[in-house]
Amino acid sequence: MAYTPVVKLLRDAQPGEEVSVAGWVRTRRDSKNGFSFVELNDGSCMSSLQVVIDGQVPGYEEHIREATTGASLIASGTVQESPGKGQRIELHAASFEVPGTADAETYPLQKKRHSFEFLREIAHLRPRTNTFGAIMRVRNAASRAIHEFFQQRGFLYINTPIITTSDCEGAGEMFTVTTLDLEQLAKKPTEVDFTQDFFGRRASLTVSGQLEAEVFATSLGSCYTFGPTFRAENSNTTRHLAEFWMVEPEMPFCNLDDNMRLAEEFIRTVTKDVLENCREDLEFFNLRIDKTVLEVLENIVSHDFIRVPYTEAIELLEASGKTWEFPVEWGKDLQSEHERWLTEEHFKQPIILFDYPRTIKPFYMRCNDDGRTVRAMDVLVPRIGEIIGGSQREERLDILTERLHECQLDPEEYWWYLDLRRYGTVPHSGFGLGFERFVQLLTGMVNIRDCIPFARTPRNADF
């Protein structure tokens, strides 16, 4: 049975057309004159379709009362011009059925505002709300735009492994993957013998596909990953998840300037795409979630990101006259209060910081000739902070090996990574975008846990 999506009906349908629709009841109003108005939402867009069901329609008496908020509904009939305000058309049903009822006494979603905290407890039902429908549609549009952006530029989509044995990638705590019997092990006072484990050595969930992506960038050309990433940090914040999706392009014959240019073009292009394709949803966010979203997004699309060397950022922070909770000092990482001031108060737009001290950045970033900085870059946006982190990679074998030692990592463990420098090495660069943080930026949602279908955070992996 072919049902017409509501989004298509509201856009294209003409009075007189015969159509069938299927979705879920948002609300029903009964007229004492013997007919009912049903707001039907099928998730294809923010708007619902008004279905007018007359008392003469077969089954009206027996079944109309089943069409409560949350019930599923299939209806067929004729499209008519709507006399109602704010809608072009409505559907006059000739027949209808309620495949699944929703007991009004127990159905958790009511025709009222719910807190996001409450909705997180019913993550299996929250996509039926306006806000979460809109978030997921924006997420989808951004996802598609990301693939399009790279595909149009000839980037190869690479699926890097989710289980990895390269530990200490320098991106934080990792989840161990094991088939060992933990309950048995807990009874013994001995050390864990990972040679007995499934992979014969300790394995973890990936914290980044970058190292593997470099393999393909130095063989097949520019490529990108877009996959799940895991961090076992005990982070309870509005912008951290234990499981999130990351986009990681990697480009050969590409220096940091090229990298920054691509990152900026990437954010701008995808944002523009979403602005064009999700107008109704974004207007909803602008009205109900954050009154500045549209303004912020338009600003991103129409202004160049400001590029500031780390050293200059330190000077700006020192000259700001503000008293910081954490002191500003060259060689120390910027605290979120510093990043926030730069992007929200000082520049009031996205900025790209680059050339960070080598002591606070991972081993693979390319060393500058000054001996104290590396070719790293972070894209910071208002409200979210760091949304992209990237760098030009160290392509010189000797210096990279030196850096591994400096970071107290064993070059033996990175033999294949070093081979890329040993054989036909090239300057190359890449970055990582936190996809949910991007969705946060696009929607104005405050908490990252509401920007992914099912959030995984410390002590929470329900659903």
Place this chain on the structure above:
RNA sequence: CGUCGGUUAGCUCAACUGGCAGAGCACCAGAAUAUUAAUCUGGCUGUUACAGGUUCGAUUCCUGUACCGACCCCCA
């Protein structure tokens, strides 16, 4: 990991310095010359997170536990 805050009706929240636990919404029933965020009237709803303690008396004060949230750390 650290700091702070919270947990009261299905949901969102009240209850001043301890004194019989309330409102809005939702739901149900009526009403209305009636659709587009909550038109009107009436009705229903509670082991105040859990376990102890202080007190004549604890939603309120103290201790512990659980869970939730914010910030910080980590980064994306």
